[in-house]
Amino acid sequence: MIKVSTAETLATQAVNALKWEANFSPKPGLVTKNSNGAHNDMNISLFIKSADSLYDTFLKIADVSRTEPISVDLREKIGAIGRDGEQAMLTATQGVNTHKGAIWALGILVAVISNQQTTNIKTILQKSSELASIADQYVQSHPKRTYGMQAKKKYKVLGAREEAANGFPHVASSLKLIDGEVTITQQQWLRVLCTLYASVDDTNVIHRSNLEVLRAFQSTAKQAFKAPIVKESSAFQELTQMTKTYQISPGGCADLFAATYFLHNLIIEED
Numbered sequence: 001m002i003k004v005s006t007a008e009t010l011a012t013q014a015v016n017a018l019k020w021e022a023n024f025s026p027k028p029g030l031v032t033k034n035s036n037g038a039h040n041d042m043n044i045s046l047f048i049k050s051a052d053s054l055y056d057t058f059l060k061i062a063d064v065s066r067t068e069p070i071s072v073d074l075r076e077k078i079g080a081i082g083r084d085g086e087q088a089m090l091t092a093t094q095g096v097n098t099h100k101g102a103i104w105a106l107g108i109l110v111a112v113i114s115n116q117q118t119t120n121i122k123t124i125l126q127k128s129s130e131l132a133s134i135a136d137q138y139v140q141s142h143p144k145r146t147y148g149m150q151a152k153k154k155y156k157v158l159g160a161r162e163e164a165a166n167g168f169p170h171v172a173s174s175l176k177l178i179d180g181e182v183t184i185t186q187q188q189w190l191r192v193l194c195t196l197y198a199s200v201d202d203t204n205v206i207h208r209s210n211l212e213v214l215r216a217f218q219s220t221a222k223q224a225f226k227a228p229i230v231k232e233s234s235a236f237q238e239l240t241q242m243t244k245t246y247q248i249s250p251g252g253c254a255d256l257f258a259a260t261y262f263l264h265n266l267i268i269e270e271d
């Protein structure tokens with residue numbers, strides 16, 4: 001049995017990944033330790049408070065997933081825990097949505113790792129797809145139309161639910177960029193971030209702007225990725241300017257950035 005699979009360790013690592021993501025700087029549009037990005041209702045301390053409030057949620061998800069097979073029953077159980085987690089987050093932040101997408105992505109990953117007792121990335125992503133593809137009748141009966149649902153309907157893009165149901169393809173690509181390396185430099189992490197900015201159809205960006213702005217943002221991120229020193233490139237400055245001009249925040253990319261860090265650290269722990 002591997003050490004990383006205890007519920008306590010998984011919950012701690014999930015919370016740590018959220019704190020690491022929040023602290024990481026620079027991240028155009030997003031909250032960091034140096035900037036509130038395109039947000040006027042959030043800052044770094046709110047993100048840290050929110051991350052800490054989610055320990056119990058991840059612990060419960062890991063616990064329940066340890067003994068139950070991947071099934072409708074398990075999907076509905078972690079769905080209920082995830083929704084309670086959203087309420088715990090909203091209580092901790094006095095109503096600000098800091099981590100809804102992150103609860104979903106890390107919640108699915110924590111469930112699968114606890115369930116499968118593995119650090120094998122291929123297995124984790126395959127089983128995530130299996131678990132996230134199961135319909136949870138209680139989510140579907142939820143009356144409120146989310147921003148993600150509106151963006152998906154208007155532009156036929158894929159959102160947070162599909163990312164998980166497809167086995168987190170953008171996390172898989174991010175992990176390939178840092179494959180086999182123990183210590184990752186800020187420059188390498190910035191390339192991971194730019195890859196996510198360049199390829200994820202982030203429904204947060206669409207919600208604050210439109211598909212045309214998202215496509216322009218993605219193509220600028222692609223240029224920044226190619227620069228010899230990412231953060232000194234004109235494309236990276238342009239990304240920051242775009243987040244200000246259009247008041248956009250790639251929160252979905254932030255969630256997948258945290259998920260990449262979380263999985264990368266699992267592998268390192270096992271080595």
Ligand SMILES: CC(C)(COP(=O)(O)OP(=O)(O)OC[C@H]1O[C@@H](n2cnc3c(N)ncnc32)[C@H](O)[C@@H]1O)[C@@H](O)C(=O)NCCC(=O)NCCS
Binds near residue numbers: 201252
């Ligand atoms: C699937 C979720 C994220 C809802 O998605 P939906 O698109 O309808 O919602 P909404 O627009 O409010 O939030 C989506 C969030 O996902 C992130 N996101 C946006 N685009 C993307 C993308 N392309 N890929 C990944 N994440 C994205 C952003 O952080 C965004 O804020 C989730 O909140 C949910 O269904 N929760 C129910 C509880 C549950 O089942 N939990 C299970 C395990 S914790």
Ligand SMILES: Nc1ncnc2c1ncn2[C@@H]1O[C@H](COP(=O)(O)OP(=O)(O)OP(=O)(O)O)[C@@H](O)[C@H]1O
Binds near residue numbers: 022039047204207208
């Ligand atoms: N560092 C970060 N900065 C900003 N958003 C982040 C960060 N990390 C994760 N996110 C994700 O971004 C989402 C919050 O984005 P946002 O505030 O745009 O959403 P909203 O409250 O649904 O929309 P709006 O503020 O436009 O009404 C969360 O679901 C969260 O998972």
